Amino acid sequence: MSRIVSVTVQNQTVRIHFKGGQVTDFECIWLRDHCRCSTCYHSNTFQRARHLLDLSDSNIKNIKSDTEHISITWDDNHESIYEADFLVKFDYKTWVEKRRLVPKLWHGEEIAEKVAKISVDDFLSSTEGAREVFQSLLDYGVALIVNVEPTMEATEKVCKALGGVQHTMFGGMWLVHTDIKPTDTAYTNIHLAEHTDNTYFTEAAGLQIFHGLEHTDGTGGETILVDGFYGAKLLEKEFPNDYEFLTSFDIDAEFLEDGHHYRHSGPVITIDKMKDIKQIRFNSYDRTPMAFSSREECLAYYRALKNLSRYYEEPSNQWQFKLTPGVVIAIDNFRVLHGRTSFTGNRILCGSYVSRSDWLDKARTLRLIA
């Protein structure tokens, strides 16, 4: 429970001193906008009842406070009451920090011991099991759900619990198998270097879910993961100009098949205003042929992409393992790149995508993120 110690008003700014030393300023228009009375706010839908344009530049006629509330009578005689527990959240530094994701960077096989390995029963039926899976995704970009019946149906239950099956032109729940019409090299048996999926979508899938249903009469087909954020931070340290290029230059990617031509242009490394890395969007194979404004830009494109990719193709940074029946892997497709070794024989994976909004929604309702 937060406590108000004192309230002062100067030039239509309300300054609140909270117990514990926090001092936070609130502008009148912000306070008026956050009035929670029934004419200003739909408490059943958590939505404002008034439009921004109806928000008058209100002045304070009278203000009263006690340790838990502030009451304001505005110059149009509208009355607003604010709870200390609500107002205390809006100290800027605290508010920003509470929203920052804090990934734990990893490289190499070490990650195998750190990722969550939660039984499907615990994941589906216990809050603690679900929290461990989503915390592992937030920390490392990878989580394993084990003891899953090796069927599409059982895997779909896991995908739904991770946030829901995201439908694309590949379908909802899909198979990865060489018998499928090869509209993409995923449906072949060749080696695939580290990549994130859907670089040609305006928004890439949030999670990539795989379940290795079977692999008979053959060898290979091992999964290779690498922490895209780790490689990007190495690039920033060792090739800062290339890092800058990849955070600012839009690279085109596309997917073509009969009846489809997806294309998207965007940076390989997306950072936010705090300079935190938000997304890696990298697939060497799906790059669209591009024109460049100069020789320098063209050469920077190849130099920067090669320097970044070398980190991703460096075996000591990778986690290589075999997907086996019963193990469902969830991969953060905004961060962790995946690939596979070539293979022989009959190898079948199933899985789905899950949108980023949907899996973060699950993590937020589990109170793992703000």
Ligand SMILES: C[N+](C)(C)CCCC[C@H](N)C(=O)O
């Ligand atoms: C089978 N599954 C639907 C997962 C992927 C299909 C191909 C994805 C493509 N290689 C890409 O990198 O976007």
Ligand SMILES: O=C(O)CCC(=O)C(=O)O
């Ligand atoms: O076959 C695999 O292990 C992965 C295929 C792949 O990269 C994909 O489907 O995006």
